[in-house]
Amino acid sequence: MDKKKTMNLLTVILLILSIIMIASGAYTGKIKETERKGNALCLECIGLG
Amino acid sequence: MLFVWSVSDLDKRRKITQFITTLLYNPFITNLFKGRLHTGASKGVCVPGLNCYSCPAAAGSCPLGSLQQNLGNLKKGVNTYVIGSILLFAALFGRFVCGWLCPFGLLQELLYKIPVPKCVKRLKWLGWLKYVMLVVLVIALPIVISIEKGMGYPAFCKYICPQGTIGGLFLTGFNETLRNQAGLTFLLKVAILIGILLCSAAIFRPFCRFICPLGAIYGLFNKIALIRIKHDGGTCTNCGACSKVCPMRLNPVTECNHADCIRCGKCIGKCPEKSLSFTCKR
Numbered sequence: 001m002d003k004k005k006t007m008n009l010l011t012v013i014l015l016i017l018s019i020i021m022i023a024s025g026a027y028t029g030k031i032k033e034t035e036r037k038g039n040a041l042c043l044e045c046i047g048l049g
Numbered sequence: 050m051l052f053v054w055s056v057s058d059l060d061k062r063r064k065i066t067q068f069i070t071t072l073l074y075n076p077f078i079t080n081l082f083k084g085r086l087h088t089g090a091s092k093g094v095c096v097p098g099l100n101c102y103s104c105p106a107a108a109g110s111c112p113l114g115s116l117q118q119n120l121g122n123l124k125k126g127v128n129t130y131v132i133g134s135i136l137l138f139a140a141l142f143g144r145f146v147c148g149w150l151c152p153f154g155l156l157q158e159l160l161y162k163i164p165v166p167k168c169v170k171r172l173k174w175l176g177w178l179k180y181v182m183l184v185v186l187v188i189a190l191p192i193v194i195s196i197e198k199g200m201g202y203p204a205f206c207k208y209i210c211p212q213g214t215i216g217g218l219f220l221t222g223f224n225e226t227l228r229n230q231a232g233l234t235f236l237l238k239v240a241i242l243i244g245i246l247l248c249s250a251a252i253f254r255p256f257c258r259f260i261c262p263l264g265a266i267y268g269l270f271n272k273i274a275l276i277r278i279k280h281d282g283g284t285c286t287n288c289g290a291c292s293k294v295c296p297m298r299l300n301p302v303t304e305c306n307h308a309d310c311i312r313c314g315k316c317i318g319k320c321p322e323k324s325l326s327f328t329c330k331r
Contacts (some may be wrong), residue, residue: 004331018136025130031093038092038102038110044207045103046217047238
């Protein structure tokens, strides 16, 4: 397989993998977890923790 | 459509995109002066660029901060949503995110317009620092601390991230309770922020080039990302116009998909033979 095809294949695999990961995260409630973390003031993030 | 824009107005459109993105990431501007965070379902969405979720105006979550929060608390399991989001942005855009969709990048670029003597050296060895930041502060420290103490913290955000410090300055400025909590770490972060902003006047995007771990992640995917820069060797005359104009000090003829390329498109606009172009094709 030439380099171009390998690179294209890698891109497609990565896109599919990322979509599967996002969907699995959504299914297992990880979006809610991210939202909860984002809504709470992260003192470390602003240098106060 | 990006691919039919004339190259001459590419830079102007990039600037407009950067300003729009900054506003989309931070639409709750009035919160800056109230000393409190915006809260809502939108914080469940990871934005592509570096934008602290503890900034009072922020609508979404920072992918790097969310990643560190997760790595510091792996007992709850791997947050595949955050890792998947970073992978998706990386696979689609690579460091196009840095050049077009990052508010802190925009701030540094605006500061670079200040007329002071510019450093035009590539400083390639300093570029490795961002990978050290990624491995040590973003990945290793949160995991090690969580193993030691049961709960880790986002080490890069805590000690370095200047983007979060900007939000912190507004919060401490308008919220007395938070102001009283500011200690030595906060002073260190303010010093880092001031240092980076001062350097930005002389060096093009010093934070993106030498420190940003998110840029380091996206850079690793530059070669395989959907949006790339294509160099046509058949029409190129090796005039060197592209490398003279590259703000990241790369040579687009040989390094058009280098991990440090932020896809600003300046080389595309400058090429007299139109040998460089944005493309999705190989």
